[in-house]
Amino acid sequence: MSMPGTTTRPGICRICSAHCGVLATVVDGRLAKVTGDPDNPMFKGYTCSKGRALPDIHNNPARLLHSQKRQPDGTYAAIDAERATDEIAERLRHLIDTYGPRSVALYIGTNCLPYPASPLTANAFIRAIESPMFFTANTIDQPGKQIALAAHGHWLGGDVPFDEADSWMLVGTNPLVSKAIGIPGQNPGQNLRAAIGRGMKLVVIDPRRSQTAARAAIHIQPRPGEDVAIIAGMINLIIREGLCDNDFLAEHVAGFDELASAVAEFTPQYVAQRADVPVEQLIDAARLFATFGDRRGMVNAGTGANFGLHGNLLEYLCLCLTTICGRWQRAGERVTRPNTLMPAYTAKAQAHPPYEGWGYGERLRVRGLTDTVAGMPTAALADEILLEGEGRVRALICVGGNPMAAWPDQRKTHRALESLDLLVTLDTEMSLTSRLADYVIAPMMQMETPAMTQGSELIKYYASGTGIPAAYAQYAPRLVDPPEGSDLMEEWKFFLGLAKRMDLQMFFVNFFGAGGGRFMESPPVVVTMDGDTQLTTEELFEQMCANSRVPLADVAAHPHGKVFDVDAVVAERDPDCTDRLDVGNAVMLAELVDVMAEDFDTARGDTAFPLRLIPRRHGSFMNSSGTNLAKLNGGKPYNPAYMHPDAIDALGLASGDLVTVTSPHDFIPSVVEADDTLRRDVIAMHHAFGGLPSEDDEVRERGSNVGRLVPTDFEYDAISGLPRQGNIPVRVTPRTG
């Protein structure tokens, strides 16, 4: 029974990693309003339109209130969640007995972020059945971040704080919209305004005058895909002009000479010609970054720069540029991101040395790919499903992700998912992927489950420039009951339910994924689950926070969130420490030789595919989530093909016309839209829209799927398998009918 009346209580939006503290109003048992929380000390009333749409998202008529089972005729019927779990457990058991554990794979997408116990329990389940086939969206995102950190090492003093820096450089990222990296995502507009007001000079490298680029002191607007050349060129210039931090290099860095000679050919003239930018601008930007101000900032890259091939190298060069300029927190300075709901640690002014980042663990049967620090190569999972023979993947459990919308090569993904013996999704709606599933488990939504900010602390271990820059934490209880008459399951409990039925012992060691555990000083927290486990999510959170710096109860005592006074300062280097950051990694620098050898002029002269398609995030949607709520974007549910007005004119087209976008691999329909922030030789599209390949005629209702243009086995990263999801060669032609 839902409670009559109106309550307004603090909550946490977890649609993106900013984790905004909000106020949630519940009227007669229904989430009615979400606004900013002026009493939250970190967010001070900030939210974005996605967070404010949480009531529409919870009450979406398309939301699943019952789990679904596919019927023999292809339609779906509601099924009791416990009954569905029984049937799934039985089918998994049969597959494992017949084909072995590798036949079962698990995929975690972005909507695990709101539910901290979900990915940990899912991972515990896959380990309990002894399958190595655990995949996440990370390897189709920016796996280069973790691969580069493994090759370079970590600075244990942590990042320079954005709110003190006089300069910052952003490469292919638009944090004013994505809230993902560089500018702290907790009200990024305000954070940037304050910084510019203080005199910060921002350098932005982006083929589009993005919202962030529009605020830059220098906006370099290059051809897409040339970020490696640009950063290598800047490193070269900074070295030749003697602008490095030589003391830092002498004390903490190895491989400098190798780096210096590897970038030597990337002269300003060469880079300017290659990237099609003014040479003076390139020189000015490098000098500004190296010399401007007293408190100098860092360089961070985003998806735009990572998708044009060479993402590992690009991320590695960004770390090298940061390091040769000595842009890390030093002894005696405050710790930018001290843990709060994660364990306390001693930040030190020293290197954590490089470590093995790839080439170990499970081997895929295609393209010589292996497990990596960034996880298993998701772009190859469709092949592992399609490729017959021993080890073939026959069952896929998909948690809060949408392969049909977000994986590369949509047609191949479609064939793969249709060929599975068992596809299970945990999704709040009949997503594109759920429409192919045997079972869809309907989970509770954000405000129906307890929430905490622990996950937003964890991400800093995976990428510099991310995470909440303060000892801030918030906990929020369940704020609204699930809709009356619904039968919804928390995701982690689905995996516990499977474990009970399959008689498995499960455990996870908190933070000991690819990232955080490496740096933990306090003893790890081991959470175990078996057939007898009776646990609420609230109790599980307590276990997950058992060794937190600030006890969870203290955090919960401040419902509007609190910035704790932890007074963390970077310690001196250990006297016996000889560890160094490595800027001369041989594998990374060898790839720079390949980049230099690329015949960029011929590729560009390709008259069959004269334009380059680049990615960009949508302000109103988080990837494919909510794209069926046209209301969220002023009634425009599709993803246009943005082009410069002159480029549209040149094709004899007008804004709003239907077009076909064709890559060497495939084609998609779209609707052109004028956007004079773009270079004339690029087209920009949001990913994760569109229907099944047979639904192209519904382009104005559904948009279209950029991933369909991307082959997985032609141009791809040799370590992570990440294909060329950006800088995609295309042509645009009128679409008739």
Ligand SMILES: Nc1nc2c(c(=O)[nH]1)N[C@H]1C(S)=C(S)[C@@H](COP(=O)(O)OP(=O)(O)OC[C@H]3O[C@@H](n4cnc5c(=O)[nH]c(N)nc54)[C@H](O)[C@@H]3O)O[C@H]1N2
């Ligand atoms: N071409 C191209 N491809 C790309 C990208 C690109 O820019 N261009 N970007 C890449 C990146 S960075 C990423 S991270 C991946 C994303 O890849 P995915 O994570 O696989 O895709 P999403 O669209 O984020 O999937 C989210 C799913 O969660 C569901 N959902 C919404 N709310 C909830 C909830 O509360 N609980 C549960 N269980 N489910 C929920 C949604 O309905 C949707 O089906 O795509 C990658 N693919």
Ligand SMILES: Nc1nc2c(c(=O)[nH]1)N[C@H]1C(S)=C(S)[C@@H](COP(=O)(O)OP(=O)(O)OC[C@H]3O[C@@H](n4cnc5c(=O)[nH]c(N)nc54)[C@H](O)[C@@H]3O)O[C@H]1N2
């Ligand atoms: N509103 C909203 N926020 C989101 C998401 C969302 O879908 N919507 N998705 C979330 C996810 S999963 C992620 S991974 C993050 C991603 O966060 P970001 O990496 O910041 O992604 P974008 O906002 O698309 O910014 C990428 C920028 O790169 C530029 N670009 C494209 N190609 C190139 C290139 O070759 N070189 C350079 N230098 N720039 C290029 C684009 O023009 C664009 O401005 O955002 C997260 N936040």
Ligand code: SF4
């Ligand atoms: S910025 Fe992210 S966390 Fe904050 S309200 Fe928007 S979607 Fe939610």
Ligand SMILES: [Mo]
């Ligand atoms: Mo992402």
